[in-house]
Amino acid sequence: SITGACRAIQKLTRVRVVDNSALGNTPYHRPPKCIHVYNKTGVGKVGDRILLAIKGEKKKALIVGHKMPGPTMTPRFDSNNVVLIEDNGNPIGTRIKTPIPYILRQKGEFSKVLAIARNFV
Amino acid sequence: FSCSGYRINSDGKPEKFQPPPKPVIVDKQKQREERRFLSPEFIPPRGRTDPLKFYIERKDMIQRRKVFNIPEFYVGSVLAVTTADPYANEKTNRFVGICIQRGGKGLGATFVLRNVIEDQGVEVCYELYNPRIQAIEVLKLEKRLDDNLMYLRDALPEYSTFDMNMKPVSRLDHEEIPVNKLQVRMKPKPWSKRWERPKYNVKGIKFELPEKKMKEAQKWSQPWLEFDMLREYDTSKIEEKIWKEVSEELKK
Numbered sequence: 001s002i003t004g005a006c007r008a009i010q011k012l013t014r015v016r017v018v019d020n021s022a023l024g025n026t027p028y029h030r031p032p033k034c035i036h037v038y039n040k041t042g043v044g045k046v047g048d049r050i051l052l053a054i055k056g057e058k059k060k061a062l063i064v065g066h067k068m069p070g071p072t073m074t075p076r077f078d079s080n081n082v083v084l085i086e087d088n089g090n091p092i093g094t095r096i097k098t099p100i101p102y103i104l105r106q107k108g109e110f111s112k113v114l115a116i117a118r119n120f121v
Numbered sequence: 122f123s124c125s126g127y128r129i130n131s132d133g134k135p136e137k138f139q140p141p142p143k144p145v146i147v148d149k150q151k152q153r154e155e156r157r158f159l160s161p162e163f164i165p166p167r168g169r170t171d172p173l174k175f176y177i178e179r180k181d182m183i184q185r186r187k188v189f190n191i192p193e194f195y196v197g198s199v200l201a202v203t204t205a206d207p208y209a210n211e212k213t214n215r216f217v218g219i220c221i222q223r224g225g226k227g228l229g230a231t232f233v234l235r236n237v238i239e240d241q242g243v244e245v246c247y248e249l250y251n252p253r254i255q256a257i258e259v260l261k262l263e264k265r266l267d268d269n270l271m272y273l274r275d276a277l278p279e280y281s282t283f284d285m286n287m288k289p290v291s292r293l294d295h296e297e298i299p300v301n302k303l304q305v306r307m308k309p310k311p312w313s314k315r316w317e318r319p320k321y322n323v324k325g326i327k328f329e330l331p332e333k334k335m336k337e338a339q340k341w342s343q344p345w346l347e348f349d350m351l352r353e354y355d356t357s358k359i360e361e362k363i364w365k366e367v368s369e370e371l372k373k
Contacts, residue, residue: 079242097239120214
């Protein structure tokens with residue numbers, strides 16, 4: 001049996017890749033896991049960058065939603081969602097179908113990710 | 122056609138004109154006044170705090186309600202909330218969802234709305250008295266069998282999906298609030314909480330578990346809890362007083 005989904009994102013949490021990139025959507029016998037959080041605390045919230053291990057490769061990713069309840073008026077998702085990203089901040093996929101919280105606009109470095117998002121919450 | 126004046130009675134004399142019976146007017150105003158709704162966050166929690174604190178809080182709540190209309194709703198009704206968001210286009214953010222929980226007392230009262238958008242379940246916890254909220258619309262007013270619909274997280278997603286552009290369902294003013302006796306089907310176990318246990322007292326789930334599991338769950342029942350006198354908190358008299366106070370203030 002497996003442990004339940006982790007609430008916020010830290011090392012070794014399984015995440016769900018939400019964009020339509022080939023790396024995120026091809027099936028593999030191991031789910032994508034977080035191996036490092038680029039944060040002073042090891043806990044990743046919405047808008048934090050993390051290092052993901054997918055299909056035997058290391059890739060950076062951006063957290064777009066987690067199961068942990070955040071500040072009031074912010075949405076809480078039923079799964080830990082993540083968007084694959086390059087080192088300079090460019091997203092790898094071309095479309096994001098799942099809803100993205102508006103809070104991401106606060107940090108100005110993710111404008112390219114927000115440009116490919118379809119729904120906002 | 123026949124006229125009553127021309128009709129001949131059994132006596133042989135013409136019948137006197139009988140006016141038609143007066144229509145019975147049922148005064149719906151009185152029926153409406155019998156139903157009172159006091160929002161649950163007005164009722165103070167049981168404790169040793171000074172009632173003055175709750176009185177001042179109620180004054181502030183009434184002040185806010187005079188400026189902004191907070192409609193009557195229950196757990197299980199579908200609401201649409203528009204909030205002011207500095208990071209959204211047009212600075213407003215509209216969210217439609219079913220209310221799964223109402224918590225908190227006083228000015229910190231919250232309600233959680235749940236919806237499934239593009240196969241992703243989203244829940245937002247809103248504060249009733251937050252000035253960022255611009256409008257609360259009740260799209261469908263109804264009650265459910267439970268006070269807490271947290272089990273919808275483990276139910277099939279079709280029970281939590283509501284269209285974002287849903288039209289409000291019209292209902293007459295004096296009708297009683299309908300109770301939706303829907304029994305929800307669940308995803309396969311494991312669930313986030315063991316909803317079959319009597320502690321949660323959930324009536325709105327159609328359990329498809331074997332009889333053995335249901336009997337095993339009853340092992341955790343605590344039948345002495347309902348007879349525990351120290352846990353009793355009778356709110357009827359407090360509600361009466363607060364209802365009178367609140368309705369008087371709001372009419373001014």
